[in-house]
Amino acid sequence: MMKSRGKNVGKFFHTILKWLIGIICISPMYVAIIYSLKSKQELAVNRFALPEVLYWENFSQGIVQSNFFNALKNSFITTSLATIILTVICSMASYIIARKNNSKFYNSVYFIFVAAMIIPFQSILTPLYINLLRWGLVNSLIGFVLAKSGFQVAFTVLIITGFVKSIPRELEEAANIDGAGLYRTYWQIIFPLMKPVIFTSVVLNALNIWNDFQISVTILQKQSVRTLPLTQYFFFGENNSELGLAFAVFVLSMIPVLTLYLSLQKYIISGITSGAVKG
Amino acid sequence: MKNKAMKCLLLVMAFAMLFTSVVVAETQTIQLMHYMGEKTKRDGLDALVKLFEEQNPGIKIEVEGVDAATYMTTYQTRMTSNDEPDFYFGKPRNMLELVLAGKFLDITDEAFLDNLLPELVEECSVDGRVFGFPMDAQVKATFYNKNLFAEHGVEVPRTLDEFIEVLDYFNSKEILPLIHGYNNVNCVFHELDAFLTAQVVVENEADLWVKAQSGDIKLAESEVMKEAMSIYAKQADYFDVGDFSLDQPTAIADFAAGKRPMFTNGGWIMGDVLVAAPEGTEFGMFPTPWSNEEENNKLWVGIDDVFLISAKTDKKDACLKFLEFLATDEAADIWMNYSKLMSSNVNAKTEDKAPYIQAIAAEIEGGNVVAKALVPDLTAEYSRSFRAMLQSFAISADKNVDEFLNDLDSELEYIRE
Amino acid sequence: MPRHRDCYGVIMKKKSIVEFSFLFPALALFILFVLYPFIEGIPISFTNWDGLSDNVKYVGFRNYVRMFSDRHFVNATSNTLIFMVIEVVFSNLLGLFFALLIAKPSRSNNIIRTMIFTPFCLSLLLSAYVWKYIYSDFFYGVLGIPSPLGDKKWVMAGLANIAVWRDAGYCMVVYIAAIQGISKEYYEVGDIEGCNIIQRFRYITLPMIGPAITANVTLLLSWGMKVFDYPMAATSGGPGRSSETVAMLIYGNLFTYFKAGYGQAIAIVFTISIFLLSFIVSYNLRKREVEL
Numbered sequence: 001m002m003k004s005r006g007k008n009v010g011k012f013f014h015t016i017l018k019w020l021i022g023i024i025c026i027s028p029m030y031v032a033i034i035y036s037l038k039s040k041q042e043l044a045v046n047r048f049a050l051p052e053v054l055y056w057e058n059f060s061q062g063i064v065q066s067n068f069f070n071a072l073k074n075s076f077i078t079t080s081l082a083t084i085i086l087t088v089i090c091s092m093a094s095y096i097i098a099r100k101n102n103s104k105f106y107n108s109v110y111f112i113f114v115a116a117m118i119i120p121f122q123s124i125l126t127p128l129y130i131n132l133l134r135w136g137l138v139n140s141l142i143g144f145v146l147a148k149s150g151f152q153v154a155f156t157v158l159i160i161t162g163f164v165k166s167i168p169r170e171l172e173e174a175a176n177i178d179g180a181g182l183y184r185t186y187w188q189i190i191f192p193l194m195k196p197v198i199f200t201s202v203v204l205n206a207l208n209i210w211n212d213f214q215i216s217v218t219i220l221q222k223q224s225v226r227t228l229p230l231t232q233y234f235f236f237g238e239n240n241s242e243l244g245l246a247f248a249v250f251v252l253s254m255i256p257v258l259t260l261y262l263s264l265q266k267y268i269i270s271g272i273t274s275g276a277v278k279g
Numbered sequence: 280m281k282n283k284a285m286k287c288l289l290l291v292m293a294f295a296m297l298f299t300s301v302v303v304a305e306t307q308t309i310q311l312m313h314y315m316g317e318k319t320k321r322d323g324l325d326a327l328v329k330l331f332e333e334q335n336p337g338i339k340i341e342v343e344g345v346d347a348a349t350y351m352t353t354y355q356t357r358m359t360s361n362d363e364p365d366f367y368f369g370k371p372r373n374m375l376e377l378v379l380a381g382k383f384l385d386i387t388d389e390a391f392l393d394n395l396l397p398e399l400v401e402e403c404s405v406d407g408r409v410f411g412f413p414m415d416a417q418v419k420a421t422f423y424n425k426n427l428f429a430e431h432g433v434e435v436p437r438t439l440d441e442f443i444e445v446l447d448y449f450n451s452k453e454i455l456p457l458i459h460g461y462n463n464v465n466c467v468f469h470e471l472d473a474f475l476t477a478q479v480v481v482e483n484e485a486d487l488w489v490k491a492q493s494g495d496i497k498l499a500e501s502e503v504m505k506e507a508m509s510i511y512a513k514q515a516d517y518f519d520v521g522d523f524s525l526d527q528p529t530a531i532a533d534f535a536a537g538k539r540p541m542f543t544n545g546g547w548i549m550g551d552v553l554v555a556a557p558e559g560t561e562f563g564m565f566p567t568p569w570s571n572e573e574e575n576n577k578l579w580v581g582i583d584d585v586f587l588i589s590a591k592t593d594k595k596d597a598c599l600k601f602l603e604f605l606a607t608d609e610a611a612d613i614w615m616n617y618s619k620l621m622s623s624n625v626n627a628k629t630e631d632k633a634p635y636i637q638a639i640a641a642e643i644e645g646g647n648v649v650a651k652a653l654v655p656d657l658t659a660e661y662s663r664s665f666r667a668m669l670q671s672f673a674i675s676a677d678k679n680v681d682e683f684l685n686d687l688d689s690e691l692e693y694i695r696e
Numbered sequence: 697m698p699r700h701r702d703c704y705g706v707i708m709k710k711k712s713i714v715e716f717s718f719l720f721p722a723l724a725l726f727i728l729f730v731l732y733p734f735i736e737g738i739p740i741s742f743t744n745w746d747g748l749s750d751n752v753k754y755v756g757f758r759n760y761v762r763m764f765s766d767r768h769f770v771n772a773t774s775n776t777l778i779f780m781v782i783e784v785v786f787s788n789l790l791g792l793f794f795a796l797l798i799a800k801p802s803r804s805n806n807i808i809r810t811m812i813f814t815p816f817c818l819s820l821l822l823s824a825y826v827w828k829y830i831y832s833d834f835f836y837g838v839l840g841i842p843s844p845l846g847d848k849k850w851v852m853a854g855l856a857n858i859a860v861w862r863d864a865g866y867c868m869v870v871y872i873a874a875i876q877g878i879s880k881e882y883y884e885v886g887d888i889e890g891c892n893i894i895q896r897f898r899y900i901t902l903p904m905i906g907p908a909i910t911a912n913v914t915l916l917l918s919w920g921m922k923v924f925d926y927p928m929a930a931t932s933g934g935p936g937r938s939s940e941t942v943a944m945l946i947y948g949n950l951f952t953y954f955k956a957g958y959g960q961a962i963a964i965v966f967t968i969s970i971f972l973l974s975f976i977v978s979y980n981l982r983k984r985e986v987e988l
Contacts, residue, residue, distance in 0.1 A: 014797070017797065018794075018797045018798055018805075018808050019804075019808065021794060021797070021808070021812065022807070022808035022811035022812055023811070025811055025812045025814070025815060025861070025864075025865070026811045026812075026814055026815075028815070028826050028827065028830055028861070029814070029826070031826050031829050031830055031833075031834075032822075032826055035829070040532070040535075040551070040554055040555040041535075041536075041555055041556075041557060043532055043555070044532035044533065044535045044536035044555040044556070045536045045557075047529070047532075047829070047833045047837070048833045048834055048837050048838055065318060088721075089721040089722040089725065090722050092718040092719070092721070092722070093718060093719045093721070093722035093723065095718060096715050096716075096718040096719050097719065100715065106719070109719065109723065112731075113726070115971055116726070116730055116731060116734075117918060118918050118921075118922075118967055118970045118971050118974065119730060119734055119967050120922050120924075120943050120946065120963060120966060120967065122924070122943055122946040122947045122950065122959075122963060123734065123737055123946060123960060123963030123964065123966075123967065124730065124733035124734050124736075124737055125352075125356070125950070126356065126359060126737070126747075126950065126956070127732075127733035127734075127736035127737050128729065128733040129356050129359075129360055130359065130360045131728075131732070131733060131736075133360040133361075133362055138362070146725065146728075146729065147729045149725055149729075150725040150726055150728060150729025150730050151729065151730060153722050153725055153726045153730075154726065154730075157722060181714070182711075182714050182715065182718070183714070186718070207816070207817055210819075211817075211818070211819035211820070212819075213819060213820070213821055213925065214924070214925075217346065217349065218356070221343065221345060221353065222343060223343070223344065229819055229821065230346075232821075232822070233346060233821060234316070234346060236821075236825055236929070237316040237346065237347050237348060241527065241528030241529075241531050241532065241551045241555075242528075243528055243529075243532075246825070250822050250825075254817070254818070257817050258814065258817060261810075261813070261814075261817055262810065265806075265809075265810065265813075349951075351951050351952055352947075352950075352951040355747055355748065355951055358748065359747065359748070376746070376748065376954050377748065380748045380749050382748075461846070461935070462845065462846065462931065462934065462935075463932075464932065464934060520836075520842045520846065521832065521836045521837075521842065521843070521846070522846070523842070523843070523845075523846025523847065523935060524828075524831060524832050524836070524842070524843035524845045524846030525832065525846075526828070526832075529829075529832065659952060659953050659954055660948075660952070660953035660954075660955070663948065663952060663953070667933070667934065667936050667937050668936065670934055670935050670936055671848070671935060671936030674846065674848075674935055693767075
């Protein structure tokens with residue numbers, strides 16, 4: 001009797017604790033939501049209190065001034081393109097690196113990828129910009145897609161390689177005997193098995209590219225090609241006290257990202273198991 | 280017959296070529312880059328561009344707004360990669376290295392500069408040559424909440440002693456007298472610059488910063504500097520620990536809401552203050568006092584929005600034409616209406632403008648101003664280090680002026696090496 | 697006989713070309729946009745280029761030597777290290793703790809997991825702004841605790857807190873995956889032997905998630921060292937220079953101080969040191985993995 005009651009009490013505290021932690025983690029969003037609903041006057045008087053009037057103009061004005069739908073379109077195009085490119089080329093690269101792990105060449109390539117994840121963007125900003133200009137890629141969405149993909153290659157290959165190592169080689173050997181070429185073997189047999197890690201890398205890459213600021217602010221300078229993070233940063237400027245607008249646009253830009261995460265979240269767990277873990 | 284036909288044909292061809300060459304040659308597109316964050320200013324620029332294009336068919340202006348915090352990076356990246364716009368934006372002396380590297384067009388001999396206030400043109404010059412076109416006149420002063428002053432029966436202070444009396448009075452009523460946006464290094468600097476400029480001009484040490492940067496003088500040995508820092512320290516002593524993390528937007532919001540009666544900063548805050556303030560609040564300004572002789576406390580007047588032409592532009596005439604347009608009375612009026620700022624134009628009509636603009640016009644006319652042009656600031660790394668150190672000083676509990684100035688001198692020397 | 701060998705050679709060559717074609721696109725993109733610009737930047741570090749003018753003088757290793765006696769570099773390095781340590785340690789500790797709490801697959805656990813991971817979906821800049829106002833308006837405005845961002849001693853901790861809030865979610869998700877991958881048999885054996893909760897964790901869970909710990913620590917280490925966006929958005933390096941990080945110092949030298957040569961030199965030393973640090977840390981962790 002005593003033992004089961006003790007167990008129940010323990011379980012009770014466990015439940016309270018984990019819900020409390022969840023709520024605490026998400027509570028800072030209160031600031032974003034509340035501030036986005038207040039007028040300038042209310043933001044002056046008492047920022048943290050609940051809004052007396054729901055000031056929806058922050059949203060309508062924010063959309064107009066930040067050229068929101070154009071930026072949304074740009075963010076959407078660049079994120080989808082870059083994610084697709086990365087998924088295709090990195091899965092292929094990871095496959096061959098994982099399979100050829102007794103080759104010095106492929107191992108060194110892997111090693112260079114790992115090492116290069118560390119390069120800080122500031123150190124390559126100027127040479128990269130000059131190159132992009134020479135290749136006509138500045139102020140173009142495709143330029144940003146290519147440069148950002150280049151940066152994400154290392155991380156993506158890392159995640160996927162670990163997972164591929166866990167796929168047994170027997171399947172490929174069987175396909176080989178049947179006379180299938182490498183491409184067919186890969187796309188028809190191996191790739192479908194990589195679904196969990198593919199979904200993981202899709203979500204992680206999409207998050208990273210959607211939220212990117214440093215690379216996009218360098219390459220995408222013209223208004224017409226700006227992505228969402230660039231338009232929002234504008235509102236937080238020093239002489240621009242548009243807190244309400246800033247947070248309104250922020251809240252709006254969160255919606256696509258969260259939707260993506262919520263719809264793909266169950267795949268992430270199974271994908272990470274062998275991927276990011278073995279890194 | 281054949282000859283006549285040939286002649287006709289040749290004539291037609293000649294006309295056609297003339298026509299197309301005229302049309303083709305005249306459509307020039309100017310690229311203008313700026314970093315104005317305020318929507319009112321951007322709308323004003325759009326209105327001006329539109330009017331200019333109407334009056335000058337054949338010239339188009341493409342406006343590109345970049346981020347104010349990183350504009351130097353953008354400018355330098357464009358310059359290094361030879362992808363420069365035709366117009367830049369910013370204060371020439373804040374981009375001294377770029378000016379000295381010959382990146383901007385020298386417009387000293389242009390006639391339209393005569394339409395502009397000489398103090399403002401002067402501030403756009405380096406070594407006597409003019410590189411920028413100033414759009415408006417800005418001020419730095421102590422802005423105050425008229426309602427709070429009236430409520431407590433406080434009069435506007437005109438001397439240093441009166442000012443300290445006002446500060447102490449509010450403090451004794453448990454109201455902190457000054458808003459301090461100490462999270463922002465520029466906010467920290469404006470509190471000093473607002474009165475220091477007048478002080479060094481009156482005391483004949485206007486080239487204080489230039490000499491300190493080149494090592495010709497030591498700030499720790501300057502009596503003027505010591506006095507200034509003591510006044511600054513006194514004002515900083517009326518603080519609340521929350522001020523250390525108060526940034527510019529929230530400082531403006533707090534001032535608008537009447538949380539504290541005074542805010543020493545630049546006139547650019549007034550647009551937002553007026554919008555955010557509760558109904559019926561009125562604001563005024565007075566030059567930040569540093570001296571006990573009233574006529575020494577002059578209002579800081581300087582440039583705010585300035586356009587520069589790239590030295591590498593291939594459309595020099597079109598660009599100069601745009602500046603010429605901006606110097607007209609018509610353009611000045613449009614700019615004043617949108618930006619709510621005092622125009623740089625000597626003929627600017629302020630009768631129908633906001634009371635704030637009229638107050639500035641009155642001060643300028645009364646001659647009670649000091650031009651920022653006379654006191655060039657520190658530049659680049661010197662400026663950054665100085666403002667960071669000033670911020671540390673402002674928030675430190677124990678403000679030792681001599682120690683601060685000695686540390687500053689050694690830091691400037693360190694950078695020089 | 698030679699013909700036979702030729703045939704084999706040709707087939708093998710064709711096969712290795714096909715294999716290389718798998719790697720080629722990723723490698724090309726990486727070299728063009730990351731490696732090549734980085735290498736291009738190396739010569740600049742040996743000059744006194746100011747980022748602007750065309751006259752550039754070769755100065756050998758002077759930039760590198762100066763760096764180590766530069767008090768601003770030392771300041772930035774110590775700030776960065778403090779930030780990195782707090783971020784790595786607490787993100788992982790909290791991430792692991794949360795993972796242990798909600799590793800069991802269930803409806804409510806999924807919801808809580810989403811709540812904890814959501815911060816990771818925000819961009820770095822926006823997270824910094826949200827927390828800037830929480831510190832000022834809630835911690836100080838409501839609770840009366842002064843914002844850490846205004847205090848020289850606490851500013852790096854205040855910034856690191858933002859990073860932990862974000863990254864703990866990521867660490868948690870990785871640990872949940874690792875924990876769920878532990879075969880139940882091990883726990884059954886433990887139950888038979890009469891293990892209590894602490895022993896279960898120490899002798900079964902912890903060793904089995906070793907690789908996950910190594911991966912997370914290494915990754916977060918590099919994120920922490922490169923920190924730029926949080927201080928840039930929330931404090932601009934202030935108060936004074938007490939939240940200036942190495943990445944910010946590089947940026948300042950390149951674009952505000954007109955010392956591009958020096959900035960590049962710092963960038964190269966910085967990259968090499970993070971690499972060495974990651975290598976040492978991950979090597980030691982991997983050794984521990986094997987032992988456990």
